[in-house]
Amino acid sequence: MSRSTESPSSFADWQRIATCDLCGSVDFEVVADSDRDGKPLRTVLCEGCGFVFTNPRPTTQQIEEFYRREYRVAYKGAWAPKPQHLWRSALVAAERCSRLRPFLREGSRHLDLGSGGGELLWMLRRLGVDARGIEPNEGYGRFAAESLLLPVEVMTFQDLRLEPQSLDSASLFHVAEHLEHPLQALRLLAEALKPGGWLMVEVPHAEATCVFPASRWHLAHLVHFNGPALEHACRSVGLEPQPAWLSPDGGNVAVLARRPAQGDLPALQRQPLPGNAAKVRQTLEGHSVLSHLLTRHPYVRPVERLLRRLREREQLAKTREPMALLEAAFATLERQV
Ligand SMILES: [Zn+2]
Known part of the structure; x- marks a missing residue:
């Protein structure tokens, strides 16, 4: 691995990150110089805390333009989620809902940041939770608000203002990895939680070995957490995390963290x-194309995908109506209880 953090010329107009957002360290090690498509993209590992992030990265304005452009491409094919997308998201939402359920009660106030097509919100509201959402993607946000009649505001995270101690719980599923300053976002949510309130965060796992090594990095993901870094981020903003856990294939990592039931939130700390860093480095260095080919993942994943598609086709043959699909996915949640 190279020790240099100097930007190649193609990153000339990108911003160089001088200090780690998580711990304030200035010592980084380059772990990759290209993205999954072979385009220049430098990813560094913070030696102070094991946080992994794109450095240099596009400016805030360039990131916003990137998302606008990406969204326009997405709109051409799917302004709103198609039935198969809704069904896939609804199954994922049912699993997330079952994780959140023990911490929710009827009438409690929940905020889902990055609520997508609204599948999780719909299920939480079905359980009687006063769940609301924020979604930056206009197509999906409007679909949730207009077709599913859910309380979703279409806005970016940067514009979000939350009333202190107004929420019983909040969730951030596959959002933190897109943020320039995830700690700032977690702090905002920590302040918005009532004492004793819960936050659930899930992100792609920085140490995932279920994907090809070269597929790990891409421009849309600005930061990468492993379990200890995710727990550390929660502690840094004053929350008390439970041990982080991995998805069955190790591709995602999630954590539940609670705002202390007593006293004021301590000041934000960067430690x-x-x-x-040694843990993350060891995993990344040990994950070669050869070692990947010797695991079950490259062979099992396509079979699992095929089986999912077959089950999906079976379901969509019964109905393609959004509410009916959500009900069917919700029934899988009821079976999990
Ligand atoms: Zn750090």
Whole structure:
């Protein structure tokens, strides 16, 4: 691995990150110089805490333009989620809902940031939770608000203002990895939680070995957490995390963190996390194309995908109506209880 953090000329107009957002360290090690398509993209590992992030990265304006452009492409094919997309998201939402359920009660106030097509919100509201959403993608946000009649505001995270101690719980599913300053976002949510309130965060796992090594990095993901870094981020903003857990294939990592039931939220802290950089480095260095080919993942994943598609076709043959699909996915949640 190279020790240099100097930007190649193609990154000339990108912003160089001088200090780690998580621990304030200035010592980074380059772990990759290209993205999944072979385009230049430098990814670094913070030696102070094991946080992994794009550096240099596009400016805030360039990131916003990137998303606008990406969204326009997405709109051409699917301004709103198609039935198969809704069904896939609804099954994922049912799993997330079952994770959140023990921490929710009827009438409690929940905010889902990055609520997508609204599938999770719909299920939480079906359970009697006063769940609301924020979604930056206009197509999906409007679909949730207009077709599913859900309380979703279409806005970017940067514009979000939350009343302190107004929420019983909040969730951030596959959002934090897109944020320039995830700690700032977590702090905003921590402040918005009532004492004793819960936050659930899930992101792609920085140490995932279920994907090809070269597929790990791409421009849309600005930051990468492993379990210890995610727990550390929660502690840094004053929350008390439970141990982080991995999805069955190790591709995602999630954590539940609670705002202390007593007292004011402590000040935001940026502290090192000894040993975590070595842990992440060891995993990344050990994950070669050859080692990947010797695992079950490259062979099992296509079969699992095929089986999912077959079950999906069976379901969509019964109905393609959004509400009916949500009800069917919700029934899988009821069976999990
Ligand atoms: Zn750091």
